[in-house]
Amino acid sequence: TGDVHKLFTKREVRxxxxxxxxxxxxxxxDLTRFVEDQSFAAAQDQSARGRAVGFTMAMLQRRxxxxxxxxxxxxxxxxxxxxxILEDLDAEAQQQxxxxxxxxxxxxxxxxxxxxxxxxxxxxxxxxxxxxxxDQTKLTKLRAVLNQEGIFDDPQMKLLIFTEHKxxxxxxxxxxxxxxxxxxxxxxxxxxxxxxGGMKIGDRDxxxxxxxAEREFKESCQILVATEAAGxxxxxxxxxxxxxxxxxxxPVRLEQRVGRIHRYGQEKDCLIF
Numbered sequence: 001t002g003d004v005h006k007l008f009t010k011r012e013v014r015x016x017x018x019x020x021x022x023x024x025x026x027x028x029x030d031l032t033r034f035v036e037d038q039s040f041a042a043a044q045d046q047s048a049r050g051r052a053v054g055f056t057m058a059m060l061q062r063r064x065x066x067x068x069x070x071x072x073x074x075x076x077x078x079x080x081x082x083x084x085i086l087e088d089l090d091a092e093a094q095q096q097x098x099x100x101x102x103x104x105x106x107x108x109x110x111x112x113x114x115x116x117x118x119x120x121x122x123x124x125x126x127x128x129x130x131x132x133x134x135d136q137t138k139l140t141k142l143r144a145v146l147n148q149e150g151i152f153d154d155p156q157m158k159l160l161i162f163t164e165h166k167x168x169x170x171x172x173x174x175x176x177x178x179x180x181x182x183x184x185x186x187x188x189x190x191x192x193x194x195x196x197g198g199m200k201i202g203d204r205d206x207x208x209x210x211x212x213a214e215r216e217f218k219e220s221c222q223i224l225v226a227t228e229a230a231g232x233x234x235x236x237x238x239x240x241x242x243x244x245x246x247x248x249x250x251p252v253r254l255e256q257r258v259g260r261i262h263r264y265g266q267e268k269d270c271l272i273f
Contacts, residue, residue: 192222224236236261
């Protein structure tokens with residue numbers, strides 16, 4: 001009867017475990033205390049603003065799980081918003097600013113705001129100190145996986161990395177423009193492109209668009225770092241290795257990510273971390 005041609009190759013999924021080190025754990029505990037205090041206050045406020053603050057607080061811990069850089073950027077934005085309210089003492093202007101901040105601030109009481117700014121400043125300082133160290137455990141684990149899979153030895157080997165957060169994408173794949181830091185993967189000497197929600201779909205010949213980045217990945221870049229914007233609609237079956245740097249809550253979205261490489265036309269078995 002001849003050989004049966006399988007439509008789909010195999011898929012192997014592995015977890016890459018790591019444990020936060022002492023200083024990271026201390027930061028996580030301090031962040032958690034801040035989140036708990038804010039969430040408790042938000043729970044007392046039954047309004048839409050209270051619910052929004054509670055949601056923002058839940059997001060902080062998710063961002064910490066993604067990268068210290070991502071949570072630090074959020075903390076800085078939260079601090080800046082509170083400072084903006086304090087800058088303008090006119091009650092009407094304050095209210096307008098609070099509304100613009102998508103109900104992220106519960107109180108415009110200057111005493112409360114100053115306390116929150118102090119807490120946020122301390123957390124930002126802690127995060128910056130952790131970022132300056134060379135032993136961020138998640139990053140160390142990422143590098144170990146890249147070494148183990150031979151990414152540094154074979155420039156032709158392709159890797160797709162997914163993250164939930166644009167800040168974490170910048171942390172890994174930033175090109176150093178606009179005064180932003182160079183991404184860690186770029187620092188490590190790897191060729192990197194990116195796809196995120198702020199990019200237009202575009203075409204193969206327009207730099208800075210999604211389709212151009214897809215072509216770059218295929219033809220000249222070893223690694224594509226992507227947010228959920230690349231979770232649907234693009235075919236990357238020329239790549240068989242994928243890392244979920246963080247995991248979406250919705251398992252359907254996780255399957256959509258995997259479907260970018262484990263699909264009809266994929267000739268190799270896929271390895272997903």
